[in-house]
Amino acid sequence: MPRLENPHELVTLRVRSRVQRAAKPQRISICGGTGCLAAKASGCIEALRAAIERHHLSNKVELQETGCHGLCERGPIVVVAPQQYCYLGVTAADADEIVEQSIIQGRPVERLMYQNDGAERVASLEKIPFYRDQQRLLLDANTRIDPRSIDDYIAIGGYTALERALIHMRPEEIIASVKESGLRGRGGGGFPTGKKWETTRNAPGDLKYVVVNADEGDPGAYMDRSLLEGNPHGILEGLIIGAFAIGAQQGYVYVRQEYPLAVENTVRAIEQAREYGLLGQDILGSGFNFDVDVHRGAGAFVSGESSALMAAIEGHVGRPRSKYVHTSVSGLWDRPTNLNNVETWANIPHIINKGADWFANVGTKTSPGTKVFSLVGKVQNSGLVEVPMGMSLRKIVYDIGGGIPGNKRLKAVQTGGPSGGFLPESMLDVPVDFDELRNAGSMMGSGGMIVMDEDSCMVDAARFYVDFLAHESCGKCLPCREGLRQLLHILNRIVAGDGREGDLELMEELCDTLAATALCALGTSAPNPVRSAIKHFRSEFEVHIREKRCPSLACMDLFHYDINTRLCNGCSLCQKNCPSDAIRGEHKKPKTIDQESCVKCGNCETVCPPKLDAVSKVAGRAQLPEHSPLLRQKTG
Amino acid sequence: MTQITLEIDGKTVEAVEGSSLLDVARQAGADIPTLCQNAQLNEKGSCRLCIVEVVKGKKRSLVASCAYPVENGLVVKTSTPEIEKHRKLLVELLYPTALHLAKRYGVKESRFDGPRGDCNLCGLCVNYCRDVAHKNVLFFEGRGVDRKVSFVPGKAHECSSCGACFDLCSGGFVVNNHGMIGLNERAYSGS
Numbered sequence: 001m002p003r004l005e006n007p008h009e010l011v012t013l014r015v016r017s018r019v020q021r022a023a024k025p026q027r028i029s030i031c032g033g034t035g036c037l038a039a040k041a042s043g044c045i046e047a048l049r050a051a052i053e054r055h056h057l058s059n060k061v062e063l064q065e066t067g068c069h070g071l072c073e074r075g076p077i078v079v080v081a082p083q084q085y086c087y088l089g090v091t092a093a094d095a096d097e098i099v100e101q102s103i104i105q106g107r108p109v110e111r112l113m114y115q116n117d118g119a120e121r122v123a124s125l126e127k128i129p130f131y132r133d134q135q136r137l138l139l140d141a142n143t144r145i146d147p148r149s150i151d152d153y154i155a156i157g158g159y160t161a162l163e164r165a166l167i168h169m170r171p172e173e174i175i176a177s178v179k180e181s182g183l184r185g186r187g188g189g190g191f192p193t194g195k196k197w198e199t200t201r202n203a204p205g206d207l208k209y210v211v212v213n214a215d216e217g218d219p220g221a222y223m224d225r226s227l228l229e230g231n232p233h234g235i236l237e238g239l240i241i242g243a244f245a246i247g248a249q250q251g252y253v254y255v256r257q258e259y260p261l262a263v264e265n266t267v268r269a270i271e272q273a274r275e276y277g278l279l280g281q282d283i284l285g286s287g288f289n290f291d292v293d294v295h296r297g298a299g300a301f302v303s304g305e306s307s308a309l310m311a312a313i314e315g316h317v318g319r320p321r322s323k324y325v326h327t328s329v330s331g332l333w334d335r336p337t338n339l340n341n342v343e344t345w346a347n348i349p350h351i352i353n354k355g356a357d358w359f360a361n362v363g364t365k366t367s368p369g370t371k372v373f374s375l376v377g378k379v380q381n382s383g384l385v386e387v388p389m390g391m392s393l394r395k396i397v398y399d400i401g402g403g404i405p406g407n408k409r410l411k412a413v414q415t416g417g418p419s420g421g422f423l424p425e426s427m428l429d430v431p432v433d434f435d436e437l438r439n440a441g442s443m444m445g446s447g448g449m450i451v452m453d454e455d456s457c458m459v460d461a462a463r464f465y466v467d468f469l470a471h472e473s474c475g476k477c478l479p480c481r482e483g484l485r486q487l488l489h490i491l492n493r494i495v496a497g498d499g500r501e502g503d504l505e506l507m508e509e510l511c512d513t514l515a516a517t518a519l520c521a522l523g524t525s526a527p528n529p530v531r532s533a534i535k536h537f538r539s540e541f542e543v544h545i546r547e548k549r550c551p552s553l554a555c556m557d558l559f560h561y562d563i564n565t566r567l568c569n570g571c572s573l574c575q576k577n578c579p580s581d582a583i584r585g586e587h588k589k590p591k592t593i594d595q596e597s598c599v600k601c602g603n604c605e606t607v608c609p610p611k612l613d614a615v616s617k618v619a620g621r622a623q624l625p626e627h628s629p630l631l632r633q634k635t636g
Numbered sequence: 637m638t639q640i641t642l643e644i645d646g647k648t649v650e651a652v653e654g655s656s657l658l659d660v661a662r663q664a665g666a667d668i669p670t671l672c673q674n675a676q677l678n679e680k681g682s683c684r685l686c687i688v689e690v691v692k693g694k695k696r697s698l699v700a701s702c703a704y705p706v707e708n709g710l711v712v713k714t715s716t717p718e719i720e721k722h723r724k725l726l727v728e729l730l731y732p733t734a735l736h737l738a739k740r741y742g743v744k745e746s747r748f749d750g751p752r753g754d755c756n757l758c759g760l761c762v763n764y765c766r767d768v769a770h771k772n773v774l775f776f777e778g779r780g781v782d783r784k785v786s787f788v789p790g791k792a793h794e795c796s797s798c799g800a801c802f803d804l805c806s807g808g809f810v811v812n813n814h815g816m817i818g819l820n821e822r823a824y825s826g827s
Contacts (some may be wrong), residue, residue, distance in 0.1 A: 516718075
């Protein structure tokens, strides 16, 4: 394929790609995102291809492997065009039926369609409640293109924004437009993107850099991953526009090596864009030169911090430095460097295409646009959701997420990754945007959203995040390293039943110093999980400390199993299934548990016949005999 | 080399724009504690003991003075109740190392427990070996709470025994082992 010398050739190519696509109106798209691949989508793809060939339909039917559709809970997802029949939880065994019924006979395979609570089957993707309330500005392309094909992206209008920006706009106009749109950085900080671009553009120096931050490391978050995997050209287009506006000649995509598909698709996209002349010298005849390289991150959470990320690209250990001089003035190799998150870059083509006014009117006044969240945890429809800013947590969790499974009660929603905070049930009506979440004691972060139900222990959850941060901190600055070490130590004591009076106050004091003195944003935000957990769930901490009980029955040391001798009929099933021979009692006689031997695996509770239901988890430590070595271990 | 003026603890001070606030403040007579600072070394901002309050326009913030470049019109306070509270807690986190600072802040015991060895990870030895001696024999191994000072694997024999790290180490961690440097076992053991 020869390079595109001017905008006209890009238009010609777009028309040709569209004609090619129109020639095969029947299409089976299957999600090839990481979630669906884990659910054996590759097997389905092979089976569908075989089924198409068996029916001699290869010339008429297009089989397309796309990016993540979002409803990961119900994957693999298959969509049949032109009718837009949407099938969930597809397996390789369903391939023949899909081809025979939907392609040949043109009718849906009902059993694979989404079923509402009212048992009514829903044919198309848009009508599924999960999608109905979303506004999928960025994720939409994921379902429509093969991320390996630049022609697919161009066919749906890709690189039109680049053409407009390079040919019809001046750099200052682009920056003005991004400023007007009100776009704020999606990586967590929420800094106005246009302002950042302007600072980098105005910073002294001829050589400037632009960077895509794809070092997504929050537990449970995969927004950036799915965008890079599903539509790498969308991010690349934003990056080239930004580079032109800022005056940068070189760009980097910093992506974690743990995201192999994202790395693969990004590298391929860059090669394709180079081949078409959308990267390199004299892009589309505009005279603008720009190229991009991929830098693979070696898996340190802290490398997502801008100055640490730049140190890593330079070949140093990824450790943050003081940013009293911003990276937009002195970044990579001390040159002005503009770093934005994947999702921020992905928004740029839409702002150029649809206009700053249009974008500013989506979402809220102070946080315009949409935001992609990874909605995970104790929620029916876990997956990627994209909603306009300002939607309430309640709507996201209950209307889109389908609520909590098993009729359990929601306890908290954790937003913003490990540096974010817990929001209790009473705060579910908070509109989700940068400022409202911060006022509520949490943060937007990059968009992780973890739902916790009544079975989740907030002390243990806070401990989990502190443990994560204590090991992912770079360890350079004293408050972050030693402060987190001690926070973790105290929380470990509390969940083990060795909490003391004054622990909460000591943790609060530590949090204050950590937030005030740490070197980088990872450190200053590290107290958030502890602070918000203590603020909203103080009584839960107190029960752990004073009564040595875990009310949620989650902390191993603070609950035990008990057999109700009045309900037990002595069937001995528990005894047979106990791996540590902790069940005492003769056959046909009620059993008891020897708490010293019990390893709390829960087998006894699982195997006890439901009609008896004699085994239960009980909050609090088991009563151990006075001479127990376990007791000596604990107190000694 | 632009000459600027700023206010430090109520005094008007002249300085060269961009120089380190810690140096300027110390020259002006401020007594600011540090653990990781050394004029010969490039690495800055690890111990955070040198935090000071800076008012720039309407914005008030706590900054690490060693890494902060001075600007015209800054208003700086090197000691406030808030700053001293944070410094004292940082010193308490290091106890029983950095005893000279513990004495200054009246820290006689620590409310914290758990393993803590002799090394307070100030980084002077590693940074000296890299920036001044250009030997790169020592490095930081691991990250977060697992961070420790180690010999770069296979490079211990390249140590020229300049001995500078013994003098820099305040924790007794780098020891003279028959003329070669050695790493004290107590460093991270907490015993």
